[in-house]
Amino acid sequence: MDGGRAADSAGRRSLLLLRVSHLLPHHPQVRLAEDQPCTGRRGHRRPADGLGGPRHSAVGHPSPGSRRRTLVRQAEEHWEDDVRRFHRMFRHSTDTELVVLVGNHDIGFHYEMDWFKLQRFEKVFNASSTRIVTKKGVNFLLVNSVALHGDGCPICQSVEKELIKLSRDLNCSLQNSQSGSRVMDSCEGSQLYPPTPPIMLQHYPLFRVSDAGCTGQDAAPPEDRHLLFREKYDVLSKEASQRLLQWFKPRLILSGHTHSGCEVLHDNKYPEISVPSFSWRNRNNPSFILASVSPGSYALSKCFLPEESTVIGVYCSAGACLLLLLLAHCLWMKGLLQCLSLCLLGKHKSL
Template sequence: MSRLCGRWVFIALLCGCVGCVFIFCEYLIYYPAVLRCAWPGAASGPGADGGAAAPLLRALVLSDTHLLGAVRGHWFDKLRREWQMERAFQTALWLLKPEVVFILGDIFDEGKWSSPKDWEDDVRRFLQMFRHPSDTELVVVVGNHDVGFHYEMNWFKLQRFEKVFNVTSARIVTKKGVNFLLVNSVALHGDGCSICQSVENELFKLSYALNCSVQANSKRDRCRDVHKFPPSRPIILQHYPLYRVSDAECTGEDAAPPEERHQVFKEQYDVLSQTASQKLLWWFKPRLILSGHTHSACQVLHGDKFPEISVPSFSWRNRNNPSFILGSFSSENVTLSKCFLPQESTVITVYCTTGVVLIILTLVHLHIFKGTVHFASCLISKHKSL
């Protein structure tokens, strides 16, 4: 009876150990990672009108979640990646409490070809994963995997996406005096297609309205009937990066791997064309451009005065070390910091180490158990012989 009891105690200890490791790797590991992050401070300069200090907006920015679909998504891969992103996002929401969350496109991996039924299922899972309280606003930008590359995009796919997320291909969202310009960069192909022409026309109107807002005194007559925005240069949010030759100048632990940094980017596929990039910079003169698409981090300065930051993928399927951006925005200042999530290699190492230790303990226990039984049998046999 004592031997049987000892065996069950050992099994219970093994199960408890496995349970603790599982809870740590699947729940608790995100808390110390996010707790190391902090909102960046911003210079509390005067507001745009020279008055009191401009209020700060706290925004969380991530990109390229790539929710797997019904065609290429293996069930376990989907389960694993979506669980990781959900726990990381929900932990960040609970600990950091951002006022707005921006996702820079490629929400889905198969939006470009998913059937209506598969689309509804993908949307349902996304809304579950990225649920948020009413005092946090979620704003998304369309990416090429959501509606297809330019040659795949059509009005049906685009309007399906815009209806679900209540967005348009060219729109300004204003928060606490900060103008965020949301751009459908997939449509900036410049070939005169109906979607491209519609987006460019709307961007030109927004550019004119922003210029009138900034220079209202000098253009009073021309801007009389134009919608006014806060007099602050915009921050552009889009999926494609502006044109750059490659990632050769990109550095940091979440930049592209060294063997990929010198690969030349293809215009209108990896980055926007030079023409489209120059138009955006000329029309809007942004304070900052935030983009995704490359799945790696990069910081670029266009024309020596227009900074752009490429935000890495939020999915562990695309990176071993996903991250997101924390931004403190005011009408005059922008400060950013990066928050790294647990590396998947760390989780795998913890699981593998635990497995090895448990196997060793089991073997040791069985060896000791057998040795004890053998020793007891010898004692009994000796006692009987006496």
């Protein structure tokens, strides 16, 4: 959700839901030795030569290990620069809570994802990548969709385990509200949430074949709408999408990743809205969604930023006008100087 805001009048706080991905450039991913990609096993750091000094392949040439440490340091500097830029772009008052949703530009695509990048993200934004945020009786389910490949990788197993637990908690909350104060045996020890279906927020959209059915001024260009999406890259797989729908039965799904807007109805009852990119880097007309949400209903408004082409046109027009004014001013000054010189010359001749 690129900019949904729900007022919380009880605590004079509001909820601002944002997604980091595609707001920040995708820098080359660098992994630490003990943090291999999600699909691989954890590796081991090679020992250094001698008494722990750096390994050198030739005199005057840094070893692969030192070059690698330099790349890691540069990657960390890029990450810190991006985080600072993000906070500058989305600076907010103290009565607004910032909630950030993880995407592939934060922890890499699935084959790039590792524990180091995931924990770095969670540490910076002080929150787990998969969790439920509850405000004024509304459950917002934040899903780490990068880890839903279903290939049994360690991070995928951890995320799926957490999703199963959250699904159980939500279902038990619904059952508990229907059965009164009596807690069912199968729900013993579960955490109770407001008994309402969640609003699901995730970076990758649920499975759809293409954007052929998408319309609107923020939809993909007509020539791109019939391009087939790749499962686990452009959209989630069919299996992962069906599991999420069966586990949570969300009343609304908000997603991103494709840079274009789209509205889809899954199984004729689960609406999904893909929010277009918020950045001029990805589209000419970026936008965000302003949401007003209650436990029983929601209303969405799409807010467009100025088009990049319009801003560039205004700058060019303003520059051209300034240039014309400067030229006119120079011509006027030149005429004034000529007039003064003639007047002075006439007076000199009369003397």
